[in-house]
Amino acid sequence: MITVTTNSGDSATSQPEKTARHKRGSGRERVLDAYAQVLREEGETAATLDEVARRADISKGGLLHHFGSKEALMEGLLGRMKELNEQDIAATMRAGGDGIAAYLHSSMQAEDDYSDTFIAILKLAGSGHENVDQALRAAFNAWQDELDKVISDPVLSRLVQLVGDGLYVHALIGRDVDELDLQVIDRLTKRTES
Amino acid sequence: MITVTTNSGDSATSQPEKTARHKRGSGRERVLDAYAQVLREEGETAATLDEVARRADISKGGLLHHFGSKEALMEGLLGRMKELNEQDIAATMRAGGDGIAAYLHSSMQAEDDYSDTFIAILKLAGSGHENVDQALRAAFNAWQDELDKVISDPVLSRLVQLVGDGLYVHALIGRDVDELDLQVIDRLTKRTES
DNA sequence: GTCTATAGGGGGATAGAC
DNA sequence: GTCTATCCCCCTATAGAC
Numbered sequence: 001m002i003t004v005t006t007n008s009g010d011s012a013t014s015q016p017e018k019t020a021r022h023k024r025g026s027g028r029e030r031v032l033d034a035y036a037q038v039l040r041e042e043g044e045t046a047a048t049l050d051e052v053a054r055r056a057d058i059s060k061g062g063l064l065h066h067f068g069s070k071e072a073l074m075e076g077l078l079g080r081m082k083e084l085n086e087q088d089i090a091a092t093m094r095a096g097g098d099g100i101a102a103y104l105h106s107s108m109q110a111e112d113d114y115s116d117t118f119i120a121i122l123k124l125a126g127s128g129h130e131n132v133d134q135a136l137r138a139a140f141n142a143w144q145d146e147l148d149k150v151i152s153d154p155v156l157s158r159l160v161q162l163v164g165d166g167l168y169v170h171a172l173i174g175r176d177v178d179e180l181d182l183q184v185i186d187r188l189t190k191r192t193e194s
Numbered sequence: 195m196i197t198v199t200t201n202s203g204d205s206a207t208s209q210p211e212k213t214a215r216h217k218r219g220s221g222r223e224r225v226l227d228a229y230a231q232v233l234r235e236e237g238e239t240a241a242t243l244d245e246v247a248r249r250a251d252i253s254k255g256g257l258l259h260h261f262g263s264k265e266a267l268m269e270g271l272l273g274r275m276k277e278l279n280e281q282d283i284a285a286t287m288r289a290g291g292d293g294i295a296a297y298l299h300s301s302m303q304a305e306d307d308y309s310d311t312f313i314a315i316l317k318l319a320g321s322g323h324e325n326v327d328q329a330l331r332a333a334f335n336a337w338q339d340e341l342d343k344v345i346s347d348p349v350l351s352r353l354v355q356l357v358g359d360g361l362y363v364h365a366l367i368g369r370d371v372d373e374l375d376l377q378v379i380d381r382l383t384k385r386t387e388s
Numbered sequence: 389g390t391c392t393a394t395a396g397g398g399g400g401a402t403a404g405a406c
Numbered sequence: 407g408t409c410t411a412t413c414c415c416c417c418t419a420t421a422g423a424c
Binding site (some may be wrong): 253254256260 | 407408409410413
């Protein structure tokens with residue numbers, strides 16, 4: 001009894017155009033790139049000012065000129081996520097025609113600026129920084145709102161989101177996406193009844 | 195075409211009996227309890243030897259007698275998880291009669307020793323400790339194997355696991371379980387075809 | 389705007405008394 | 407088995423030269 005408002009085409013191939021990767025040279029952005037990168041690759045503990053400065057090819061003093069404290073650096077990254085959130089949601093939903101497939105695929109492969117930032121911030125989740133958890137909840141809610149527009153059944157919509165979040169966990173621990181994951185996505189995309 | 199090998203009773207209420215909470219006094223166990231607790235509540239950064247010792251009501255020297263290094267402490271917790279894994283899987287699957295509901299409910303409410311340990315270790319995921327990610331992958335695989343025994347369709351089985359993992363993410367960032375989550379579980383439990 | 393130097397604090401680990 | 411005292415390193419942040 002559930003209807004997915006989509007033209008169910010080839011679900012596994014349609015990919016949206018996301019924000020292009022920027023590795024531009026303006027100091028502030030280079031620092032945020034480096035911070036997000038080290039968070040993704042080695043986690044919170046490894047993300048020291050020294051290491052971030054090293055990756056950004058800048059001195060620690062230079063870094064602290066742009067961001068007066070580590071807290072400020074963190075909020076800088078949260079700001080970037082907030083900034084990219086809307087435009088990425090729009091791009092994901094617009095492009096493929098199929099919201100579910102596009103959403104779930106974007107949960108699997110972090111290859112745009114938004115996903116990079118999002119995954120980096122996930123590494124800071126639940127570690128006492130209330131700002132972080134708040135920003136993450138806001139991001140989740142924004143995606144949920146968008147999914148709700150595309151999927152008429154709210155329960156199915158939530159299910160799709162939970163599956164996407166599950167895929168993030170698997171990525172987090174290095175559990176590779178396999179054929180079954182793709183089949184799950186395929187089934188969620190193609191089925192119009194529960 | 196999917197058949198869930200279960201007596202589909204009242205899915206939302208059946209709860210298994212898990213391992214009882216131990217807050218016993220043997221130094222080693224108290225230390226592991228404290229370590230897991232601080233990881234869950236405040237994350238990896240806050241989990242210093244000083245803080246763990248404080249919570250375990252022991253001195254740092256005393257702690258380091260039981261676990262010679264922080265690395266050893268970590269592996270101690272991994273050992274506990276491995277130890278509890280099998281028995282918790284068995285308890286979860288045995289009790290309710292319905293594997294899906296039991297699994298998903300245990301993903302929501304961490305109130306047994308295994309879940310406590312598991313969530314704590316999740317805070318260490320993707321932070322460069324290869325042991326941790328390996329242990330987590332093993333735990334995920336063990337649950338997957340068990341779900342596969344209960345759910346005849348492997349795609350549905352994976353879907354159920356992904357939803358459970360998604361619930362963990364939501365818990366991680368303090369997004370409370372709501373009515374929709376319960377409805378998702380209910381639907382996954384009751385439906386026998388995709 | 390970027391650098392070096394350094395202060396100040398905290399974390400992990402060792403030594404050795406009890 | 408548990409404690410105190412201590413060492414050393416690294417991390418954040420500040421000061422100030424260029």
